[in-house]
Amino acid sequence: MNEIRVFAPATVANVACGFDIFGFAVDQPGDEVWLKLVDQPGVRIIDIIGDQGRLPREAARNTAGIAIQVFLQKIGRTDVGFEMILTKHMPLGSGLGSSAASAVAGVFAANELLGRPLTTLELLPFAMEGERVACGSAHADNVGPSLLGGFVVVRSYSPLDVIRIDTPASLFATIVHPDVEVNTKDARYILKNEVSLKNAITQMGNVAGLIAGLTKPDYDLIGRSMVDVIIEPVRSILIPEFNEVKQAALDNGALGCSISGSGPSMFALSRDLETAQAVGSAMQQAFLSVGITGEVYVSGINTVGPRVIECIMNDV
Structure with missing residues (x-):
């Protein structure tokens, strides 16, 4: 095959206490x-659909383009190239990992077309x-x-150590993306560089509790652990009606509710589909x-991660 279409999913990062x-x-x-x-070396972006012209068309400045470029360099295939069309199905600055999904879809597709020289996990640094x-x-x-699907823990960046953990099959997520925008760089800029020992201890307890609750599984423990005393109090001021929306989720049965990534999207976890739907409406x-x-x-x-939508074999 020499053409492929790949879908990569949105993500909820931080998950309350796990910044x-x-x-x-x-x-x-x-x-x-x-x-x-x-045959022409390099990455050429033919079009980007759904970005209202806001994303760079130069591969080296585009999340998907640069991921493919460094992948090609790593595997020593600078003799080939790719033409790419990127379709954005979610808003920029949504807090849903928009840039990550593009990078993952791009490098996963490139690896597939070149016969999978690397494992999926080995693609992570390029994304x-x-x-x-x-x-x-x-x-x-x-x-x-x-990239990996499921619930992921980043234990370390040096060396890179990423672990996927099991979650209850009946656990459902509700995401609400309001029509406001929060810039990721701005959301990081307002964070404090230091935290109190008291808050650090509380946060570590909630991190451990959330992992234990997911793996046991223990829904009450999941809910008790979805408390962020460090990041959420600062970033929530960027989201209109944050407290009211969070309380609406909890009042309708959510285990917990917090900011998705840097916002403005908010997410909640529930123990079944019916509750998750009611939480979304509220x-x-x-x-x-x-x-x-x-x-x-x-x-x-x-639990799947990126998936191939279509493969095409053309005469060359």
């Missing part, structure tokens, strides 16, 4: 990459380079789950009460 170390993938939304293998281009930091809490209504519209997504934990 920069937790993330999980969802079924929808996500980004899609069409890639064609060509992380896409994140560096997007926000200045090569973090893995979005690209990890988008959160959406809380935003609508002050005139803020938005999209609602309800999903189980996506």
Whole structure:
């Protein structure tokens, strides 16, 4: 095959208490990459659909483009190239790992077209380079789950150590993306560089509790552990009606509710689909009460990660 279409899923990063170390993938939304293998070296972006002209068309400045470029360099295939069309199915600056999904879809598609010279896990550093281009930091809490699927823990960056953990089959996520925008760089800029020992101890307890609750599984423990005393109090001021939306989720049965990534999207976890749907309606209504519209997504934990939509073999 010399053409392929790949979908990579959106992700919820941080997951309340796990700033920069937790993330999980969802079924929808996500980004899609069409890639064609060509003889001319390099990566050429033919078009980007759904970005309102905001994303760079130069491969070295594009999350998907740079991920493919460093992948080709690593495997020593600078003799070939790709033509690419990127389709954005989620808003920029949504807090849903938009840049990560693009990078994952791109490098996963390139690896497929070249006969899988690397394992899926080995693609992670290249997808992380896409994140560096997007926000200045090569973090893995979005690209990890988008690439590997499931709930991911980033234990260490030096050396890179990413672990996927099992989650309850009946656990559902609700995501509400309000029609406001929060820039990732701005959301990082307002964070404090130091935290108190008291808050650090509380946060570590919640991190350990959330992992234990997911693996046991213990839904009450999951809910008790979804408390962020370090990041959420600062970033929540960037999201209109944050407290009201969070309370609406909890009042309708959510185990917990917090900010997805850097926001403005908010997510909640529930113990079944019916509750997750009710939580989504309540959160959406809380935003609508002050005139803020938005999209609602309800999903189980996506354990697949990127998937091939179509493969095409053309005469060359």
